[in-house]
Amino acid sequence: MIDLSTFEAECRRDIPLLNAMQLSLRSYDNLTLKLDAPLAPNINNKGTAFGGSIASICLFAGWAVATLGFTEHGVTNTEIVVYQSEMTFLRPARGHLDVVAHLKPSDFRECLDRLQRGSDKRLRFDVRIDLYHDDEHCATMRGIYVVWLK
Amino acid sequence: MIDLSTFEAECRRDIPLLNAMQLSLRSYDNLTLKLDAPLAPNINNKGTAFGGSIASICLFAGWAVATLGFTEHGVTNTEIVVYQSEMTFLRPARGHLDVVAHLKPSDFRECLDRLQRGSDKRLRFDVRIDLYHDDEHCATMRGIYVVWLK
Numbered sequence: 001m002i003d004l005s006t007f008e009a010e011c012r013r014d015i016p017l018l019n020a021m022q023l024s025l026r027s028y029d030n031l032t033l034k035l036d037a038p039l040a041p042n043i044n045n046k047g048t049a050f051g052g053s054i055a056s057i058c059l060f061a062g063w064a065v066a067t068l069g070f071t072e073h074g075v076t077n078t079e080i081v082v083y084q085s086e087m088t089f090l091r092p093a094r095g096h097l098d099v100v101a102h103l104k105p106s107d108f109r110e111c112l113d114r115l116q117r118g119s120d121k122r123l124r125f126d127v128r129i130d131l132y133h134d135d136e137h138c139a140t141m142r143g144i145y146v147v148w149l150k
Numbered sequence: 151m152i153d154l155s156t157f158e159a160e161c162r163r164d165i166p167l168l169n170a171m172q173l174s175l176r177s178y179d180n181l182t183l184k185l186d187a188p189l190a191p192n193i194n195n196k197g198t199a200f201g202g203s204i205a206s207i208c209l210f211a212g213w214a215v216a217t218l219g220f221t222e223h224g225v226t227n228t229e230i231v232v233y234q235s236e237m238t239f240l241r242p243a244r245g246h247l248d249v250v251a252h253l254k255p256s257d258f259r260e261c262l263d264r265l266q267r268g269s270d271k272r273l274r275f276d277v278r279i280d281l282y283h284d285d286e287h288c289a290t291m292r293g294i295y296v297v298w299l300k
Contacts, residue, residue, distance in 0.1 A: 011195070014193075014194065015194050015202075016170075016193065017167075017171065017192060017202055017206075020166075020170030020171075021167065041166055041167070042167060043164075043165070043166065044164065045160075045161070045164035045165060050165050050167055050206075050210075051210075051213070052206030052210050053167050055206055055209055055235065056200075056202030056203065056205055056206040059201045059205055060200075060201075063201070081239070082239050084239070085205065085235070085237045086235070086236050087235045088234050089233055089234070092231075
C-alpha cells in the first residue's frame with residue numbers, strides 16, 4: 001500500500017518549494033488526493049493567498065495524485081510531467097488552503113491499460129484540481145500531464 | 151520614475167514565497183519586465199525547474215508588469231488580481247530561469263484610458279509571460295488579470 005507520509009517526505013526533500021509552502025498530503029483514496037497548506041507562508045500583499053502559491057500547489061497536486069494512482073495500480077516506474085494547465089481564480093482565499101486533486105476513473109484506467117500494454121510510449125491524461133478555504137471554492141485547475149515508463 | 155529595487159523589496163516583504171524562490175526583478179522598460187531566479191530553490195525531483203515554481207514566477211511576473219505599467223503612467227491606486235491563466239510547459243528548464251512579462255501596448259493603453267475615464271469599474275487585460283533557460287524557451291503563459299481603482 002501507499003505510505004503517504006513517506007511519499008510526502010520524499011517530495012519535500014526533492015522539491016524545496018513544498019517546504020516553503022508548508023504543503024501537507026492529508027489522504028489518498030480512489031484516485032483522489034487531499035492536501036492542505038497554511039496561509040502564512042503563502043500570503044500576498046492583500047492578506048490573501050498568493051496566486052503563485054495556489055498555482056504551485058495545484059500543479060504539484062496533479063502530479064502527486066497521478067504518481068499515487070499509478071503506484072496504487074502497481075506501476076511505479078513512471079515519469080510524469082505537466083504539459084498544460086488552465087486555472088481560474090474564483091475568489092480570494094482568506095485563510096487555510098484545502099486542495100482536492102482528482103483523476104477521472106474511466107480516463108485513468110484507459111491510460112493505465114495503454115501504458116501497461118506498451119502500445120503508446122507517451123500518454124496524456126487530465127487531472128482536475130480544486131482549492132477551497134472554509135468550503136468556499138477559490139480556484140480550479142485543469143492540468144494536462146504526460147506519463148511514460150522510465 | 152519607478153525604483154525597481156524598492157518595488158522588489160516591498161514585494162519580497164509582502165509575499166514570502168518570492169523570497170523562497172529567490173526571484174529578482176532585473177529591468178522594466180516599455181511595458182516589459184524581466185525577472186530571473188536561480189534553479190536551486192526551484193528544483194524538482196528530476197533536477198529541473200519545478201512546474202509549480204515556473205507557474206508561480208509567471209503569475210507574479212504578470213501582476214508585477216501590470217503594476218509597474220500603471221504606475222509608470224501615473225495610476226498608483228490600482229488593485230490588480232489574476233483571474234485566469236493558461237500555461238504550456240514546452241521543455242524542462244535545466245538551470246537559471248529568465249522570465250519576460252509583456253503587456254501589449256495597444257491593449258494596455260485602451261485599458262488605461264478607460265480606467266482613467268472611470269467608464270468601467272473593473273477591466274480585464276492580458277499579459278504574456280515567457281520563461282527561458284539559456285535562450286531555450288521552456289514555458290509560456292497567457293494571464294488574464296483584472297484591475298480596478300482602490
